[in-house]
Amino acid sequence: MKVAVLGAGAGGTASVAELVQAGHDVCFWARSAETLEPHLRLGGVAFEGKLGEGIARPALITTDLAAAIADVEVAVVALPTFSHGAIAKGLADAGWSSDKPVVLNPGHTGGALEFAESFSRSGRQAPPVVEFSTLTYVARKYRPDGVTVSGRAKQLKAAALRGGADVLDIAGKLFPGLTPVADVIASDLSNVxxxxxxxxxxxxxxxxxxxxxxxxxxxxxxxxxxxxxxxxxxxxxxxxxxxxxxxxxxxxxxxxxxxxxxxxxxxxxxxxxxxxxxxxxxxxxxxxxxxxxxxxxxxxxxxxxxxxxxxxxxxxxxxxxxxxxxxxxxxxxxxxxxxxxxxxxxxxxxxxxxxxxxxxxx
Missing domain, CATH: 1.10.1040.10 (N-(1-d-carboxylethyl)-l-norvaline Dehydrogenase; domain 2)
Structure with a gap:
């Protein structure tokens, strides 16, 4: 699957490591050129811990959001929760299709609702939004070009705002171990x-x-x-x-x-x-x-x-x-x-x- 991973913190870099290893075609984006520069020098993301050890090499590393999302099938947002409104507006402005799903890893409490509300203010219908109750990983960036993953969620609550079982199935193919719940209120309130x-x-x-x-x-x-x-x-x-x-x-x-x-x-x-x-x-x-x-x-x-x-x-x-x-x-x-x-x-x-x-x- 062709995936854009948006965010270069611990969650984003761990997502790149897992998705690249699983054989997905990954485009890796972050707003900060300074944050991405060590990854560009390395040519990817160094990882160690629960996901194994090595260097995950995405197809593209860029600060250009439009380039990162061009032709991808799904976007994984692995950003701090206070960035959800801004990235929703950014995706809307960059031309993200209302038919393509967005996965919030994590959504925490109210993430899908805020993302959809912010996107819809562009005048277009918000895309299907899958929300994870918490981040898939226990991870820290102890080095600027890599991530240490000390834990990987075994079962994770997930719900979709629009799209239903179909978009949850897409999210599950990217991140195995999801447990679907009835709605995003249930996933919101499962935020540990x-x-x-x-x-x-x-x-x-x-x-x-x-x-x-x-x-x-x-x-x-x-x-x-x-x-x-x-x-x-x-x-x-x-x-x-x-x-x-x-x-x-x-x-x-x-x-x-x-x-x-x-x-x-x-x-x-x-x-x-x-x-x-x-x-x-x-x-x-x-x-x-x-x-x-x-x-x-x-x-x-x-x-x-x-x-x-x-x-x-x-x-x-x-x-x-x-x-x-x-x-x-x-x-x-x-x-x-x-x-x-x-x-x-x-x-x-x-x-x-x-x-x-x-x-x-x-």
């Missing part, structure tokens, strides 16, 4: 990072600023107090999902499916032990500052859209509200400015029933 990151990010903020992240986020910072808050936040997530008609696994059960909690964990109510014992995440360092993506993404594009869904569903979420408010104060930002609001997702003023109809429309 929305629950996994905010409690530790807020409660370890002083540690982040004092040490520059010199601690392990999922072990050192996974204390009983953090875990208790995380569990209550997860209960709120499950309540909002239930209000939209979805019964979802709790956080630990979801992470077992992904492979970031060990398969032999029996007590899925013990968040502290289960998360700190996960091999894929255990060596990952804490954020190096309050500008890190746990603060930039997981509040304005994680908890904020979650709070918007909760308000539409009429479910009270005091823990999510408290963490969100504290983050705004600690980071010194107003997440609604440029964040994933109901307006950005195209669901402002809709009832719960209208939202459900919108996400299930063919």
């Amino acid at each position: 990072n929305m629950v996994l990151h905010p409690p530790g990010a807020i409660l370890a903020a002083a540690w982040v600023e004092a040490t520059g992240g010199d601690f392990t986020f999922y072990v050192d910072a996974m204390t009983p107090g953090v875990a208790r808050i995380m569990r209550q936040l997860d209960d709120e997530r499950l309540a909002v999902a239930r209000a939209f008609g979805h019964e979802l696994p709790n956080l630990i059960e979801e992470m077992k499916l992904l492979g970031t909690v060990e398969a032999d964990v029996v007590d899925t109510s013990d968040f502290c032990a289960a998360i700190s014992g996960g091999e894929a995440n255990r060596r990952i360092k804490g954020p190096d500052s309050l500008e890190y993506r746990y603060y930039k993404e997981d509040f304005g594009h994680g908890l904020l859209p979650f709070l918007e869904f909760a308000a539409i569903a009429g479910v009270d979420t005091p823990v999510a509200k408290s963490l969100y408010s504290l983050a705004q104060i600690a980071v010194g930002t107003e997440y609604r400015k440029g964040g994933r609001t109901a307006e950005a997702m195209g669901i402002a003023g809709l009832s719960k029933e209208q939202v459900i109809r919108k996400v299930r429309a063919l």
Whole structure:
């Protein structure tokens, strides 16, 4: 399959490595020439870890979006969630067909809705959008021309906004191991990072600023107090999902499916032990500052859209509200400015029933 991979961070480079190895014809794009320059020098992406070891050589490496998407069958967007609106507009301006699917790897919370809303503002119908609940990989770029993949999701929730089973089948051929769910609300609310990151990010903020992240986020910072808050936040997530008609696994059960909690964990109510014992995440360092993506993404594009869904569903979420408010104060930002609001997702003023109809429309 001819695929454009958009994004040169850990997710984008890991996607290039997997898709090239699987025999797909890959065009690799990033906005930044500085980011792509090491890959151009190497002629591809160096990779190590769960995907093996080697150099994946895409057919094209470019900063020209129109060239990257020319004649491809599907685009994989592997960018930070706060880039979804901008890349949707960029694809619309570059002439992306409304018939060709876009895969958000990941979509996180509300990604497909925001992408479709932003694309449609071009005056054309948005393409089918497949949304993954979280990134396919646990990966980090420790070198400018390569990626280290310490984990690869075993089962990943995915849903389509338009296109139904056909576009989910295309996404599954690119990224095996997808578990289709009824709609993008279900995939939105299966975003583990929305629950996994905010409690530790807020409660370890002083540690982040004092040490520059010199601690392990999922072990050192996974204390009983953090875990208790995380569990209550997860209960709120499950309540909002239930209000939209979805019964979802709790956080630990979801992470077992992904492979970031060990398969032999029996007590899925013990968040502290289960998360700190996960091999894929255990060596990952804490954020190096309050500008890190746990603060930039997981509040304005994680908890904020979650709070918007909760308000539409009429479910009270005091823990999510408290963490969100504290983050705004600690980071010194107003997440609604440029964040994933109901307006950005195209669901402002809709009832719960209208939202459900919108996400299930063919």
